[in-house]
Structures are given as structure tokens and as C-alpha cells.
Amino acid sequence: MSKADAPKALETFTKGYNTAYRTSNPAALARVETGPLQAMNQPGVQAQRKTRPSGYPGYPELELTDAKFTIPKQAGWPKFFLADADSNRDDNRWLLLFVRDGAKQPWKAAYLSILSPDEVPDFRTDEEGWAEPVARGAGQGLAMAPGRLSTAYTRYLKAGKGNKGKRFAEGQATTGQVESRDKLRRTAQFWTEYIDQPAKPPQYAPVALRLADGGALAFFAAHHAEKRTMAEGFRVGEIKDSTARALVTGKPRKWLSLSRISESAVRIPPQGEVVFLNRLEGVTSAKGG
Structure with a gap:
């Protein structure tokens, strides 16, 4: 180009x-x-x-x-x-x-x-100012291959408190997500089920650029779904997310199911834990019954 x-x-x-x-x-x-x-x-x-x-x-x-x-x-x-x-x-x-x-x-x-x-971050560039792309696969001198990010992240979320692989640094996108989910898995009013799946190429291909320190800035996506089922005597309340409220199908009285997609920018070091720099999430569909 x-x-x-x-x-x-x-x-x-x-x-x-x-x-x-x-x-x-x-x-x-x-x-x-x-x-x-x-x-x-x-x-x-x-x-x-x-x-x-x-x-x-x-x-x-x-x-x-x-x-x-x-x-x-x-x-x-x-x-x-x-x-x-x-x-x-x-x-x-x-x-x-x-x-x-x-x-x-x-x-x-x-x-x-x-x-x-x-x-x-600072990117690695050559004498003509061109940056260096990083391939998705292993062998790039990184703690995690960019192509493994979505699978590793969804496995991390699925494992919850039982996660034993310290592949990701603590933060809102990692330990914060696990902690907030644990608070909602079962309450006096409802229980929540979570499903996380990798987002796969070609539509959701991860992309990475080499950094000046030898690491990489990588972008990747993941799919997330949750179903909230109300306990006896309770009903689904107001749907706070405006997109979900406008798109919801069915009549959410006893349960509400939301599908989301997240996109993240992470810093992958040559060795150590992957650090989330930013994570955005949006509702893609909603259904109730």
C-alpha cells in the first residue's frame, strides 16, 4: 500500500x-x-x-x-x-x-x-519507517502466539476461579471479569450461566504489530453469551442496555439471554503475562422468555 x-x-x-x-x-x-x-x-x-x-x-x-x-x-x-x-x-x-x-x-x-x-506503545520500524507485522502462529519470540489469544482468553474465563494458567496479567478484563461473574452466578433472585467461545478467522482474524521492545501489540476478538434465569417469584426487570432493549425478541419474564462480542488490544511480551490495554464489548442479540 x-x-x-x-x-x-x-x-x-x-x-x-x-x-x-x-x-x-x-x-x-x-x-x-x-x-x-x-x-x-x-x-x-x-x-x-x-x-x-x-x-x-x-x-x-x-x-x-x-x-x-x-x-x-x-x-x-x-x-x-x-x-x-x-x-x-x-x-x-x-x-x-x-x-x-x-x-x-x-x-x-x-x-x-x-x-x-x-x-x-512504541512500534518497531525500519529505516524507511515501515512497521513489522507479526504472524499469528508460534515461533515469533512471544509469550503467546497472536493466533492463540482468543482461545486462551475464553478458556481463562471458563475456568473462572479454577484457572491455573497465569497466561494473562490481573486486571479488569481478566480477574475483574471472573470476580464480577462469580457475584452473579447465583443470587437470591436469579442465577446466570456463561458461555465463551473463540472468535475465528477469517472474519475475526487477530492482527499484531512488533513493538520496539521485541513484544507485540495484538488485536483479537471473542464471543460471550449469558443466560439469566429468575428464581421462583421473581421476573426479569428492566433491560438496562439500550441496544439489548431495542433488539430483544420474545417476552423476557422468566429468563433473558444475551450474546456479546468483545474486541481487545493486548501487549504480548517476549516472556511473561499478556497485558490487556483495552477491551470493548457490545451486545449482538437478545432473547427472552
């Missing part, structure tokens, strides 16, 4: 993203997003289409400025690059991972991570 392609792709994404939310148009979003990011955002626009069928003229448009691009030298397809931009939403940086499947295909954003400026 030409280095001039990256700013154009970011501009196209921003326009399409704003159009989708301003007009409640899922098709506009599909033109600029793919993979995990589309799977996470599309249901929200579909829900907005139900609540705002004529659109949202007052939508506060996203602005991405001060963009920096990390572009690996790649042969063949697919190709990818990373955009790191200042967002008008807050003081954080938006890291958008763009992919392109072929010469006749457009660039689309597949992953988004939101990091503070000091969390954005």
Missing part, C-alpha cells in the same frame, strides 16, 4: 461512521467497518433505527485529528495498518486497525481500542 492511502482511509471511515449514526443507517456503517468492530457496532445502529427511524440530525459527530499511522511492509493480501488519532470524545486516543482484503476492496476498520496517550 501507499502511505498516502492511510489518511484517506481514516477520513472515509470518519465520514461513514458519522453518516451511519446521523441517519440511523446500518448499510453506511457496513461500508466502512468489518470484522469485530462491525459486529459490535452494527446492532447499535440497528437499535437506533428502531428508536430513531428518521435519523438523529443532532448526532455529535466524531472528529479524529492529529493522526499517526503505523504501516507494515506487506506482500500479498490481506493488508492492514494502524491509525492512532486524537478523538473529540475525550482525552484518549482512538487506535483503529484497518484491513483490506484485495486490490479492488476498500479499506475498512476492523478493530478499535481506546487508550490514553501514555498507553500507546
Whole structure:
């Protein structure tokens, strides 16, 4: 790819993203997003289409400025690059991972991570400024192969407190998830069942870039589902998630089932534990009965 392609792709994404939310148009979003990011955002626009069928003229448009691009030298397809931009939403940086499947295909954003400026890592580049892509498989000099992240993470969540493999560092995405789930598995009012599954290529292919310290910044996705069943004498209350509330099918009286997708940015060291830098999660479907 030409280095001039990256700013154009970011501009196209921003326009399409704003159009989708301003007009409640899922098709506009599909033109600029793919993979995990589309799977996470599309249901929200579909829900907005139900609540705002004529659109949202007052939508506060996203602005991405001060963009920096990390572009690996790649042969063949697919190709990818990373955009790191200042967002008008807050003081954080938006890291958008763009992919392109072929010469006749457009660039689309597949992953988004939101990091503070000091969390954005330093990438390894050559004398011409090209970054180094990291293959998914083993043998990359990393504590975990990028292609193993989704499977390892879902196994970690399934194991819960019984997890014996310290493959991931403590944090909200790991020990925090386990602890919050344990509090909801069984209460006086309901019990909750969890199912976690890896998100697999080609739609959810992980992507990684080599860091200056020899590690890697990797992006990956995972599927999560939960079913909450109410105890005798209790009913499902108000659904707080606005997307789930708009998309729910059936009549959730006794139970409510939610499907979600998560996308994460992690730092994989040469040795040691994988560290989550950011994890975003969105509801993809909801059903009750």
C-alpha cells in the first residue's frame, strides 16, 4: 500500500461512521467497518433505527485529528495498518486497525481500542519507517502466539476461579471479569450461566504489530453469551442496555439471554503475562422468555 492511502482511509471511515449514526443507517456503517468492530457496532445502529427511524440530525459527530499511522511492509493480501488519532470524545486516543482484503476492496476498520496517550506503545520500524507485522502462529519470540489469544482468553474465563494458567496479567478484563461473574452466578433472585467461545478467522482474524521492545501489540476478538434465569417469584426487570432493549425478541419474564462480542488490544511480551490495554464489548442479540 501507499502511505498516502492511510489518511484517506481514516477520513472515509470518519465520514461513514458519522453518516451511519446521523441517519440511523446500518448499510453506511457496513461500508466502512468489518470484522469485530462491525459486529459490535452494527446492532447499535440497528437499535437506533428502531428508536430513531428518521435519523438523529443532532448526532455529535466524531472528529479524529492529529493522526499517526503505523504501516507494515506487506506482500500479498490481506493488508492492514494502524491509525492512532486524537478523538473529540475525550482525552484518549482512538487506535483503529484497518484491513483490506484485495486490490479492488476498500479499506475498512476492523478493530478499535481506546487508550490514553501514555498507553500507546512504541512500534518497531525500519529505516524507511515501515512497521513489522507479526504472524499469528508460534515461533515469533512471544509469550503467546497472536493466533492463540482468543482461545486462551475464553478458556481463562471458563475456568473462572479454577484457572491455573497465569497466561494473562490481573486486571479488569481478566480477574475483574471472573470476580464480577462469580457475584452473579447465583443470587437470591436469579442465577446466570456463561458461555465463551473463540472468535475465528477469517472474519475475526487477530492482527499484531512488533513493538520496539521485541513484544507485540495484538488485536483479537471473542464471543460471550449469558443466560439469566429468575428464581421462583421473581421476573426479569428492566433491560438496562439500550441496544439489548431495542433488539430483544420474545417476552423476557422468566429468563433473558444475551450474546456479546468483545474486541481487545493486548501487549504480548517476549516472556511473561499478556497485558490487556483495552477491551470493548457490545451486545449482538437478545432473547427472552
